[in-house]
Amino acid sequence: MIGYVTIGAADFDRSLAFYDALLGSIGAKRLMELEGFVLLGQSVDESCVAVVKPYDGNPQSVGNGMMIALRLDSKEAVDALYAKALELGGTDEGSPGDRGGIFYAGYFRDLDGNKLNAFYLG
Numbered sequence: 620m621i622g623y624v625t626i627g628a629a630d631f632d633r634s635l636a637f638y639d640a641l642l643g644s645i646g647a648k649r650l651m652e653l654e655g656f657v658l659l660g661q662s663v664d665e666s667c668v669a670v671v672k673p674y675d676g677n678p679q680s681v682g683n684g685m686m687i688a689l690r691l692d693s694k695e696a697v698d699a700l701y702a703k704a705l706e707l708g709g710t711d712e713g714s715p716g717d718r719g720g721i722f723y724a725g726y727f728r729d730l731d732g733n734k735l736n737a738f739y740l741g
Contacts, residue, residue, distance in 0.1 A: 689735060689737050694715070704729070
């Protein structure tokens with residue numbers, strides 16, 4: 620249902636390096652590049668993440684309560700992506716663990732403070 624989500628970048632090149640490495644570790648690549656906009660994903664037929672310079676020219680800011688959740692296929696994949704985010708300079712928002720029986724997730728923030736989670740249902 621979700622085609623893509625956008626993440627505003629304060630330092631576009633720095634953010635792209637973070638997301639190239641982070642999402643590349645789960646098989647994503649750059650699918651489209653325009654001035655101030657890069658779409659990353661595994662294919663255009665699946666949900667994607669866009670890293671953008673804010674269109675209105677104002678500084679990037681973090682949406683309160685906004686979070687991007689990345690579905691993975693195992694608890695080990697959640698652990699690995701969470702560790703990769705921290706290795707790349709992201710910050711911890713809740714280490715990976717069971718949250719409610721069938722939901723396993725780890726929470727982190729990117730270099731600009733955007734909140735993400737990696738999760739597995741099963």
